[in-house]
Amino acid sequence: MSDSILIVDDDEGVRQILAASLTSSGHTVSTADSGERAVALVRETPIDLVVVDLVLPRVDGLEVLREITTLRPETAVIMITGYASVETAIKAMKMGAVDYIVKPFRMEEVELIVARALERSQLRRENAALRRQLQMSWGLQNLIGQSPEIRRIQQMVEQVASARSAALVTGAPGTGKEMVARAIHFSGERRQQPFMAVSCAGIPEALLEDELFGHARGAGPDATSDRTGRIAAADGGTLFLDEVSGLSPSLQARLLRVLQEREVQPIGSTAKVPVDVRVIAASTGDLKALVAEGRFREDLYYRLSVIHVHMPALKERREDIPLLVQHVLARCCREMNVPLKHFSGDALRTLSEASWPGNVRQLENIVERSVALSFGREELGREDLPRDLLDEGALEMPLLHVGGDGFSLDEVLATYEQRMLYQALEHSGWVKTRAAEMLKIKRTTLIEKMKRLGIPLKGNAVAGAALVVEAADASRRTS
Ligand SMILES: Nc1ncnc2c1ncn2[C@@H]1O[C@H](COP(=O)(O)OP(=O)(O)OP(=O)(O)O)[C@@H](O)[C@H]1O
Numbered sequence: 425m426s427d428s429i430l431i432v433d434d435d436e437g438v439r440q441i442l443a444a445s446l447t448s449s450g451h452t453v454s455t456a457d458s459g460e461r462a463v464a465l466v467r468e469t470p471i472d473l474v475v476v477d478l479v480l481p482r483v484d485g486l487e488v489l490r491e492i493t494t495l496r497p498e499t500a501v502i503m504i505t506g507y508a509s510v511e512t513a514i515k516a517m518k519m520g521a522v523d524y525i526v527k528p529f530r531m532e533e534v535e536l537i538v539a540r541a542l543e544r545s546q547l548r549r550e551n552a553a554l555r556r557q558l559q560m561s562w563g564l565q566n567l568i569g570q571s572p573e574i575r576r577i578q579q580m581v582e583q584v585a586s587a588r589s590a591a592l593v594t595g596a597p598g599t600g601k602e603m604v605a606r607a608i609h610f611s612g613e614r615r616q617q618p619f620m621a622v623s624c625a626g627i628p629e630a631l632l633e634d635e636l637f638g639h640a641r642g643a644g645p646d647a648t649s650d651r652t653g654r655i656a657a658a659d660g661g662t663l664f665l666d667e668v669s670g671l672s673p674s675l676q677a678r679l680l681r682v683l684q685e686r687e688v689q690p691i692g693s694t695a696k697v698p699v700d701v702r703v704i705a706a707s708t709g710d711l712k713a714l715v716a717e718g719r720f721r722e723d724l725y726y727r728l729s730v731i732h733v734h735m736p737a738l739k740e741r742r743e744d745i746p747l748l749v750q751h752v753l754a755r756c757c758r759e760m761n762v763p764l765k766h767f768s769g770d771a772l773r774t775l776s777e778a779s780w781p782g783n784v785r786q787l788e789n790i791v792e793r794s795v796a797l798s799f800g801r802e803e804l805g806r807e808d809l810p811r812d813l814l815d816e817g818a819l820e821m822p823l824l825h826v827g828g829d830g831f832s833l834d835e836v837l838a839t840y841e842q843r844m845l846y847q848a849l850e851h852s853g854w855v856k857t858r859a860a861e862m863l864k865i866k867r868t869t870l871i872e873k874m875k876r877l878g879i880p881l882k883g884n885a886v887a888g889a890a891l892v893v894e895a896a897d898a899s900r901r902t903s
Pocket residue numbers: 566567568569595596597598599600601602603604708748784785788884885886
């Protein structure tokens with residue numbers, strides 16, 4: 425596939441020359457005549473390289489660069505600049521541009537700079553892909569932490585890795601449930617065999633059944649051929665059932681049969697296929713409470729929880745926060761090919777004292793975001809952290825913030841409300857009826873508030889928590 429290049433210049437002549445030449449050397453070229461248009465294009469589709477004129481009306485080259493670094497950190501940017509503004513071009517490089525072209529330019533020179541930039545950005549993309557691959561096969565060494573809680577979990581993972589017994593991993597969103605499931609699989613004797621992950625939440629029952637059990641040809645109008653389900657595909661390895669509380673009663677019964685008989689029967693088939701799978705299930709909510717409420721089969725619960733690992737919330741093991749921050753920071757800087765950055769003492773303190781409702785995933789998001797937005801700076805300060813995190817301290821004592829400008833009561837109350845809601849939802853395993861009881865409000869009122877405050881209606885949608893952060897931030901920028 426050829427590389428995609430976007431040329432941004434308000435001078436039609438320059439656009440045409442560059443486009444013609446780069447197209448003839450085999451690149452896919454698009455053009456934009458303004459910064460606004462360029463940013464819109466990059467937002468729509470990923471582009472490998474953007475060549476942008478520094479001087480543009482309204483949104484200039486530096487602005488475009490800043491947007492692209494945030495939107496698509498993997499896109500390379502080259503600045504075009506007049507001889508007089510080479511210094512600004514150097515500033516652009518500090519902000520993340522990979523190179524610059526000085527006007528008037530010769531086409532051979534441009535070709536060279538473009539080729540070099542593309543090569544480097546491909547390397548960067550490959551690194552990112554490699555990392556994703558590694559994450560697919562993470563072992564115990566990826567489980568960062570030295571709190572007594574994490575140590576105990578690491579020991580437990582080692583002990584049970586090679587057993588065949590089912591395991592249940594519970595914990596709040598983003599605490600590392602899937603990570604531990606993978607660590608168990610990849611530390612054990614089954615590590616060469618498949619690790620199949622299936623999420624049981626939010627999928628229509630029929631689809632999930634098909635996904636798990638597969639079907640025989642002719643089982644339904646769409647079943648034009650045999651299809652192997654995930655259970656059979658995991659043969660010899662591990663089946664990871666994420667959000668297992670999402671299984672309907674009938675699927676719970678079918679799964680129980682698989683575990684008891686070690687056989688799987690595809691939909692519409694009379695034959696049973698023997699399978700040897702280890703099942704690891706994960707649940708955000710309290711599965712035991714669901715058993716008590718009669719919503720999850722007790723026999724299945726005991727089958728699944730032969731080994732039980734509970735992931736503590738990040739705020740219950742604060743000593744791991746600096747380690748995690750360091751780990752994520754190092755990884756980001758490596759990936760972005762920049763020298764290792766660090767947080768100021770103040771910023772670290774804020775990170776260590778935050779409440780982390782979205783746990784490790786939220787911490788990852790915040791650190792990654794701070795690095796991406798810090799450009800050339802080596803030290804990241806408190807001002808690089810999203811406002812939510814900074815305001816947490818203020819919640820306990822909003823009076824401290826009454827300065828010359830005062831504070832917005834609505835905003836403080838909304839943040840407070842949001843946190844109380846998160847707490848109740850976490851305590852109730854995201855069962856809204858129970859959370860509402862806890863807050864002594866009606867369930868419908870709770871849902872209304874969740875919508876208004878941008879809290880995801882599903883427990884495991886932690887991406888939602890990150891969105892809340894982003895949204896709060898955006899509102900600050902516009903205000
Ligand atoms: N102890 C840890 N060390 C390093 N990274 C961690 C640790 N725990 C979690 N993470 C990272 O945090 C992110 C969330 O972890 P994971 O997906 O395993 O959480 P989860 O409990 O399955 O979340 P959810 O309930 O939202 O599905 C991942 O990117 C993972 O790499």
